[in-house]
Structure formats: structure tokens, C-alpha cells
Amino acid sequence: MQPANLLLLTIVLSMVAYGLGYARxxxxxxxxxxxRYLKSLPFYYGARAALWCGIPAxxxxxxxxxxxxxxxxxxxxxxxxxEMLPASEGRASLLLSKISNVxxxxxxxxxxxxxxxxxxxxxxxxxxxxxxxMSVLVVSVSVLAGFLGWIRVRPAANARTQVEAILKWxxxxxxxxxxxxxxxxxxxxxxxxxxxxxxxxxxxxxFGSQWSPQTALRADQVAAQGAFGMIPLFTGTLLISAxxxxxxxxxxxxxxxxxSEYANKKVRSVVKPLLEMLAGIxxxxxxxxxxxxxxxxxxxxxxxxxxxxxxxSALAAGGxxxxxxxxxxxxxxxxxxxxxxxxxxxxxxxxxxxQSETMKKVIFPAAxxxxxxxxxxxxxxxxxETMIVVMAAGLAANLTANPLETVTTVTVQIVTLLTGDxxxxxxxxxxxxxxxxxxxxxxxxxxxxALKIVRKYREQYD
Amino acid sequence: xxxxxxxxxxxxDQYQAEPVAPVREQPEETIIEEGKTxxxxxxxxxxxxxxxxxxxxxxxxxxKNISLDVAxxxxxxxxxxxxxxxxTFLRCLNRMNDSIEICKVTGSLQLDDxxxxxxxxxxxxxxxxVGMVFQKPNPFPKSIxxxxxxxxxxxxxxxxxxxxxxxxxxxxxxxxxxxxxKDRLDATATGMSGGQQQRLxxxxxxxxxxxxxxxxxxxxxxxxxxxxxxxxxxxxxSESYTIVIVTHSxxxxxxxxxxxxxxxLGHLVEVNETNKVFTSPEHELTESYITGRFG
Numbered sequence: 038m039q040p041a042n043l044l045l046l047t048i049v050l051s052m053v054a055y056g057l058g059y060a061r062x063x064x065x066x067x068x069x070x071x072x073r074y075l076k077s078l079p080f081y082y083g084a085r086a087a088l089w090c091g092i093p094a095x096x097x098x099x100x101x102x103x104x105x106x107x108x109x110x111x112x113x114x115x116x117x118x119x120e121m122l123p124a125s126e127g128r129a130s131l132l133l134s135k136i137s138n139v140x141x142x143x144x145x146x147x148x149x150x151x152x153x154x155x156x157x158x159x160x161x162x163x164x165x166x167x168x169x170x171m172s173v174l175v176v177s178v179s180v181l182a183g184f185l186g187w188i189r190v191r192p193a194a195n196a197r198t199q200v201e202a203i204l205k206w207x208x209x210x211x212x213x214x215x216x217x218x219x220x221x222x223x224x225x226x227x228x229x230x231x232x233x234x235x236x237x238x239x240x241x242x243x244f245g246s247q248w249s250p251q252t253a254l255r256a257d258q259v260a261a262q263g264a265f266g267m268i269p270l271f272t273g274t275l276l277i278s279a280x281x282x283x284x285x286x287x288x289x290x291x292x293x294x295x296x297s298e299y300a301n302k303k304v305r306s307v308v309k310p311l312l313e314m315l316a317g318i319x320x321x322x323x324x325x326x327x328x329x330x331x332x333x334x335x336x337x338x339x340x341x342x343x344x345x346x347x348x349x350s351a352l353a354a355g356g357x358x359x360x361x362x363x364x365x366x367x368x369x370x371x372x373x374x375x376x377x378x379x380x381x382x383x384x385x386x387x388x389x390x391x392q393s394e395t396m397k398k399v400i401f402p403a404a405x406x407x408x409x410x411x412x413x414x415x416x417x418x419x420x421x422e423t424m425i426v427v428m429a430a431g432l433a434a435n436l437t438a439n440p441l442e443t444v445t446t447v448t449v450q451i452v453t454l455l456t457g458d459x460x461x462x463x464x465x466x467x468x469x470x471x472x473x474x475x476x477x478x479x480x481x482x483x484x485x486x487a488l489k490i491v492r493k494y495r496e497q498y499d
Numbered sequence: 500x501x502x503x504x505x506x507x508x509x510x511x512d513q514y515q516a517e518p519v520a521p522v523r524e525q526p527e528e529t530i531i532e533e534g535k536t537x538x539x540x541x542x543x544x545x546x547x548x549x550x551x552x553x554x555x556x557x558x559x560x561x562x563k564n565i566s567l568d569v570a571x572x573x574x575x576x577x578x579x580x581x582x583x584x585x586x587t588f589l590r591c592l593n594r595m596n597d598s599i600e601i602c603k604v605t606g607s608l609q610l611d612d613x614x615x616x617x618x619x620x621x622x623x624x625x626x627x628x629v630g631m632v633f634q635k636p637n638p639f640p641k642s643i644x645x646x647x648x649x650x651x652x653x654x655x656x657x658x659x660x661x662x663x664x665x666x667x668x669x670x671x672x673x674x675x676x677x678x679x680x681k682d683r684l685d686a687t688a689t690g691m692s693g694g695q696q697q698r699l700x701x702x703x704x705x706x707x708x709x710x711x712x713x714x715x716x717x718x719x720x721x722x723x724x725x726x727x728x729x730x731x732x733x734x735x736x737s738e739s740y741t742i743v744i745v746t747h748s749x750x751x752x753x754x755x756x757x758x759x760x761x762x763x764l765g766h767l768v769e770v771n772e773t774n775k776v777f778t779s780p781e782h783e784l785t786e787s788y789i790t791g792r793f794g
Contacts, residue, residue: 301600380637384700387595388650388707389627398649403640 040102043172047098047179051091054183058086061190069192077197085196088203090183094175101171109163113156121152136160226477229470236464237265242471244268248434248445250454250465265468267475269434273444277355277426278419280440284359285419286412289366296367297374298396309371316364324428327357332429339441346441349431355440358425362415369411373404410491417483421476423448447472531766534564537781538771540760542570546711546741547592552606554587554596561587564606565767567760569711574733574742576752576773579762580788585745588762589713591615592743593629594622610711627654630704634716636696638688638703643680646688646699647671650707666706674702675732694725701732712736714744718751730755749789753777761785 062082066072072079110133114123123129132153138144139157149157190196234242245266292312296305332353339346377400385395401408431443432453454469534551547569554562562584569575577585587596594615596602608615615625627650638646647667650656657663667684671677676698680686688699697717704712714733718726733742733755746752752759752773759776761769761784769782780786 378637380633380635381639382598383595383631383633384637384639384703385649386598387593387626387631387633388653388703389623389625390649390653391623394653398653399639 039168040098040171043098043175044095047091047094047175050094050176050179050183051087054090054186055083055087057083057183057187058190059083061187062192065190065192075192076195077200081196081200082190082194084200085203086183086186086190088200089186090179092203093182094179097178098171098175101167101174105167105171109160109167112163113160116159117156118152140164223477226470226474229467230474232462233464233467233471236467237471241265242267246436248450250450250468263464265464265471267447267472269436270445270447270450270472271475272436272438273351273430273434274420274446274448276351276438276440276444277358277430277446278416280352280355281358281362281419281422282412282416284356285362285366285415288359289363289415290370290408292363293367293370293374294396294401297371298392298400309368312367313364315361316368318361320361320422320424321428323357323361324425327353327425327429331357335441344441347431347443349429349443350441351430351444352440354426354429357429358419358422361422361425362419365415365418366411369414370404370408373407373411374400376407377403406490406493410487413483413487413490417480417487420483421448421480423452427452447476451476531763531768531784533766534566536566536767536770538769538775539758540567540767540770542568542573544571545569546571546611548607548609548612550607552588552591552604552608554584554591554605555603556599557601561765562591563765567767567770569741569743570758572737572739572741573758574737574744574756575758575760576756577743577745577760577762578747578749578752578788579768581747582764583762584765585760585762586715589715589743589745592711592713593626593631595631597622627707628709629711629713630707630709631713631715632697632700632704632717635720636693636700638691638696638699640687640689642685643671643688643691643699644684647702647706650703654707656707670702670706671699673705673736674698675728675735676702692725694721694728697721697725697729698732701729701736705736709740711741711743714742716745716747719747726751749777761788763788 059079059082062075062079063072066075066079069075075082113136114129114133121132123132135144135149136153136156137160139149139153140160242265245264246268247264247266248269249264251263292308296309296312300308328349332349335350335353336346336348381399381403382395385399386392390398426446426449430446430449432445432449433443434445434450435442437444451469451472454465454472460466545568547567549568550566552562552565552567553560565588577589579585590596591604591608592610592615596604604616610625610629614620639649641649644667647670648663651663651666657666668677668681671680676695679695680691680699688696691699697720701712701717718729721729730751733744736742737755737757744752744756756773758770759773760767761776761780761782763784769776769780769785771781776785777789780789
């Protein structure tokens with residue numbers, strides 16, 4: 038049986054176990070005078086039987102599915118005749134894929150040597166056996182444990198605390214999964230980054246002002262010696278993010294102030310969703326808006342003023358990115374401003390302050406730390422944003438502060454380094470991981486700082 | 500009978516999270532005649548002249564046809580069971596209800612013979628003359644000095660730093676807080692005790708030199724000692740200000756006020772000299788309330 042079917046079967050068995058456990062607890066309770074004489078509600082007996090039935094079986098299934106491939110491979114390889122044994126790990130995986138291709142029928146038998154054919158047959162048989170074993174094992178574990186759970190439905194058994202304990206671990210496992218994923222990502226990025234720094238010195242990466250990652254693929258190829266200075270990329274990212282924040286922070290903040298302090302309920306109920314709709318537009322749409330509408334407009338406008346502007350400018354990408362971030366800033370600020378207690382407003386208004394004086398002198402200072410936190414989160418969003426800059430910012434790694442020139446960003450370079458066919462041990466590919474790691478560190482730092490600020494702000498009114 | 504609609508309580512609850520006492524005995528509404536107030540609601544030297552005031556939140560009437568004078572330099576206490584409209588009525592006097600969209604005020608409300616709700620009325624000027632102290636101490640999260648200086652600064656009351664210093668010192672002295680805080684004027688106000696915070700709020704209100712001070716249950720969040728301190732302060736202040744105080748404590752009304760007004764379900768039932776209200780109330784509802792039969 039396929040693992041997926043087996044999974045379904047286990048779930049069905051668990052449901053049956055639930056029903057049986059529930060029914061048994063009720064039938065035990067009735068002669069005693071009702072379910073009130075049970076230690077736990079029938080639901081808990083059923084749930085316990087279901088969990089007993091499902092969880093061990095699922096663990097067995099998971100372990101089997103995870104390890105069967107490796108075990109079968111080792112068995113197949115070791116059964117090959119002495120002279121066929123692979124010399125290296127790379128050869129082994131080539132050989133294995135050949136064997137499995139034959140076994141799957143995607144490689145006609147005529148193209149393979151006799152030992153390979155033999156091995157393919159063995160592989161098939163082993164797979165068949167493994168699947169059978171797995172099915173039998175999982176079903177029997179499930180049935181056995183479920184039966185045990187059913188047997189142990191007794192009026193005196195405290196199923197409730199056991200179910201609660203199991204649920205607690207279940208929830209913990211879900212939380213752990215998210216954390217483990219993050220840790221996994223960090224590890225994989227860190228590993229490749231480490232390999233990158235074995236090829237390229239630290240100093241060149243951190244202090245080099247040249248970025249041209251084209252390196253020779255073979256020793257005899259004529260190509261430029263690659264340069265891996267991240268400075269132009271980070272200045273490009275910073276330039277575009279700064280332009281984006283120049284657009285997003287004033288507009289977002291002022292619209293948040295309007296919405297929270299001035300707009301009446303009717304206006305607010307219309308304007309707020311409309312503003313937040315900006316956040317729902319896919320970034321790729323913003324990207325072509327920037328590339329096809331805004332960038333030509335800016336270069337034409339600059340030309341009419343007699344200024345030289347590139348057709349792909351930092352200004353276009355940054356401006357459009359700023360518009361994308363407006364709802365981010367405005368809704369975070371709106372929340373923070375609304376969190377300032379009404380009594381503050383009353384206190385100020387009762388002293389004869391106008392609405393704008395109240396805003397400027399009481400609400401805004403009180404909300405400032407929270408607003409700062411929101412802005413920092415928006416900055417980390419801007420730094421990590423990819424699609425708009427890929428489409429509108431360009432690829433030339435210019436080290437410039439002129440917003441009318443083409444710049445490139447860290448994210449754009451990661452995309453170009455990793456799209457298309459890549460060999461995995463060249464400095465060019467590994468550079469993408471190094472850049473990714475830097476980006477991750479930068480946004481992580483910003484997020485930590487932002488969260489710290491937001492938390493500090495929260496304590497203020499406690 | 501029960502005219503206190505959820506709309507009213509929810510709007511009002513933002514400001515007056517009053518402890519709702521169980522109503523033990525619901526008096527008949529027929530006892531109250533709308534617009535009829537027993538006792539002496541009017542005064543010769545009126546600071547506030549309020550006639551036929553109606554306040555409604557949406558479709559719900561919170562204040563029903565109330566007419567009342569507040570005399571110059573008197574302390575008048577508003578008492579009554581929760582949700583009777585006394586806070587709503589108080590907040591009409593400096594138009595703090597303006598920020599509630601659905602709140603509608605009709606009738607004639609005059610401060611020194613000028614209409615409070617006139618379209619051309621400058622609310623800023625009105626509130627500078629009619630200060631307010633709230634139920635919960637609400638100092639701004641600024642320094643003690645900046646809290647008191649807030650009003651004088653926005654009204655341009657001081658031309659020099661030394662003037663401002665003087666206003667701050669005087670206000671804090673009047674609020675009986677100077678001795679406690681004179682060495683730490685730069686400390687944040689939110690770090691003070693509740694009673695100190697409330698006296699700071701009173702100092703803040705005094706700093707604008709208002710003519711009237713409205714107090715919305717100023718002691719309900721304070722312990723008995725801080726309450727006594729604030730009540731003492733009120734007695735001193737009554738020499739120079741007109742004070743309108745909403746209170747839940749009948750003892751407090753008896754201690755601090757000259758006149759007492761009893762509100763019931765949006766009606767103004769009785770207004771009289773405080774000792775008369777508490778010794779020989781004219782209206783049977785007032786009597787039931789002060790003897791603790793309901794509320």
C-alpha cells in the first residue's frame with residue numbers, strides 16, 4: 038500500500054477507535070446510572086482511544102517512510118558483484134539512479150549491463166517487500182494500540198488528563214516545527230556561506246566596491262576574474278529602501294493620523310479597506326507598473342528638464358515600493374495611535390487644546406515608540422522586497438547615490454545568480470547564499486530592534 | 500421602564516466604568532414627571548444657566564428636559580444611580596460630548612449668558628474657562644513639569660520661562676503637590692501614585708486659570724487617604740472656582756458640596772441645599788436613594 042493510502046487508513050482507523058471508545062464508555066456508564074459516574078466525559082475516552090490508535094502508527098509510518106529508501110539503496114549496492122562496486126559517493130548515486138531508472142522502466146533493459154538488470158530486479162522486489170511490511174506493521178500497530186485504548190476504557194480511568202497531556206505535546210510539536218524550519222534554513226544558508234568564504238576572502242566581500250560575479254567555468258576559458266564586493270549591492274538596496282521609506286512613512290503616517298483622529302466612522306469604514314487593498318496587489322503587478330509606467334515617465338520628465346536619467350532608475354523602483362509599503366506603515370501606526378488611551382485625548386482636549394495640538398503634543402509622542410517599531414518592520418520589508426526591483430531597478434551594480442541612475446540590489450543579484458542552470462560549487466552560485474545570509478542578518482537585526490521597541494512601548498500604559 | 504438602552508451605556512462606559520450596584524427595587528416611573536424638578540434648581544447669580552436640556556445617543560434619550568442653574572463659586576454635586584445621565588450632563592458643560600458622533604444636545608446651555616453650543620462658539624476658549632478632572636487620573640506620559648505647563652503653553656499664558664515656572668509652581672501649590680514633587684519636576688508623571696496623579700491633573704486644570712472645574716468622580720480610583728486629600732483640596736478651591744462634581748459617594752457629596760442634584764434615569768429629580776437633601780429630601784425617589792433602598 039502507498040504511504041498516502043496508509044495514512045488515510047490510519048486516520049479512518051482512529052475515527053473508528055474514537056467511535057468504539059465513546060460507545061464503550063457510554064455503555065459502561067449506563068448501568069451505573071449515567072455518564073456522570075465516569076471519571077471523564079465519553080468524548081475523552083473516545084479521543085484517547087483514537088490518539089492511541091493513530092499516533093504510534095503514524096510514528097512508525099513516518100520513520101519507515103524516512104529510512105526505507107536509504108536502507109534499500111545500501112542493500113542493493115552491497116549486493117552488486119565486487120567489480121561493479123562504486124568507488125566514490127558520486128559514482129554510487131549515478132549507479133543508483135541508473136538502477137532505479139531500469140526498475141521504473143524509463144530506461145530500456147537493453148541499455149544496461151546484466152548486473153545492473155539484476156540489481157534493478159532486486160530493487161523492485163525489495164521495494165515491494167518494504168511496502169508490504171510497512172502496511173502490515175502500521176495497520177497492526179494501529180489496531181493493537183487502538184484495541185488497548187478501547188480495553189482501557191474504564192469508568193475509573195482518567196482519560197481527560199491523558200488526552201490533555203497528549204494534546205499539549207501535539208501543540209508543542211507544531212510550534213517546534215516552525216522553529217525547526219527556521220533553524221534548518223539558517224543552517225543551509227550558513228553552510229553555503231561558509232563554503233563561499235573558503236573561495237573568496239572576507240575582506241573582498243565586505244569591503245570590495247566591485248560586483249561582477251562572472252567567473253571562468255573552466256581553466257582554459259577566457260573570462261573576467263569575478264569580483265565579489267557587496268558594497269554596491271547594499272548601497273543600492275539602501276538607496277531604494279530609503280526612497281521607499283521617504284514615500285511610505287509620511288504618507289502612511291499622516292493617513293493613519295487622519296483615519297484614527299479625524300475621519301468619522303463612515304469615512305473610516307470606506308477608506309481603511311481601500312488603503313489596505315494596496316497591500317493585496319501582487320508585487321509583480323507593482324513591478325511592471327514601476328518598469329513600464331513610472332520609470333519611463335521619470336526618465337522622460339527628467340529629460341524634459343534637461344537632466345540625464347536612466348530608463349531604469351532607483352527612483353522608479355523605490356517610489357513604487359514606497360506605495361506598496363504605505364498600508365503597512367499606515368495600519369501599524371493606526372493600531373498604535375488607537376492604542377493610546379482615550380483618556381489622554383480627553384485630558385488634552387479638556388485643557389482647551391485643539392485636535393491637531395492634541396495629536397502633535399500628546400498622541401504622537403505617546404505613540405512614537407510603537408510607530409518607530411512599525412517603520413522598522415516596514416524597512417525590513419523594503420530591504421527584502423524582490424519582485425519590484427527585479428523588474429524595475431536593473432542589474433548594473435553602480436556605486437552611486439543618484440536616484441536617477443540604475444542601481445541593483447541584493448535581492449536582484451540573488452535572483453540572477455540562482456536562476457538558470459548553475460553549478461553548485463562555483464563562487465558565483467555560492468555568492469547568492471552569502472548575500473542571502475547578509476540580508477537575513479540585516480532584516481533579523483531590524484526585526485529584533487523593532488520588536489524590542491514595540492514591547493517597551495506596550496509596557497508604558499500598564 | 501428601563502430606558503437605559505445598550506447604546507447609551509456602551510458609549511458612556513468608555514468614560515465612566517462605574518461599579519454597577521444591583522438595583523434592589525425598581526421605583527415606578529410614574530413618580531417622575533418629565534421636566535419637573537422639586538427643590539431649588541435655580542439661582543440668582545448663575546454661572547451656568549441650563550434650560551430644557553435634552554441629550555440623546557442615537558435614538559436613546561440620556562438626558563430628559565433638565566433645567567438647572569449653577570451659581571458662581573458654589574460646589575454642586577450630581578448624585579444618582581449608575582447610568583442616570585449625570586456624567587453625560589456634566590460633559591455637556593464643556594462640550595466634551597462633541598467627540599461622540601452620535602451624541603446630540605438640544606436646549607439652551609449658557610455660560611455667563613453666552614450660548615455654549617452656539618455654532619460660532621470657540622470650543623478652545625470654552626474649555627480654557629471650564630476645566631475638567633476625570634474619573635481616572637490621566638496624566639500625559641511626560642514630566643511633571645510638562646504636564647502642568649501643557650495648558651499654559653498651548654494658550655500662550657507665559658511669555659518667559661520664569662513666568663511659566665511661576666504658573667507651574669503656583670498650580671502645584673494650590674493642588675497641594677508642590678512639597679512632594681518640587682525636587683523631581685523632571686520625573687515622569689506616570690510614575691507617581693494614583694492620588695498624586697489625580698492632584699497633578701487638578702494642578703494641570705488649575706494652571707489654565709479656569710472659572711469652573713468639572714469633576715467626574717475624581718476620587719473613584721483613589722484610596723481613602725488620597726480621597727480625603729483631594730476633598731480637602733476641593734474645599735480650598737471652592738473659594739476661587741465654581742465646582743461641579745459627579746460622585747457616587749453620598750458621604751463625599753455631603754462633605755464637599757453646597758447644593759446636591761439628584762439624577763434618576765435621565766431626569767433631574769431634586770435639587771436642594773446639601774444638608775436638606777440628606778436630612779429631609781422632598782422627593783420620595785431621592786429618599787429611597789439616599790437611604791440605600793436602591794442604586
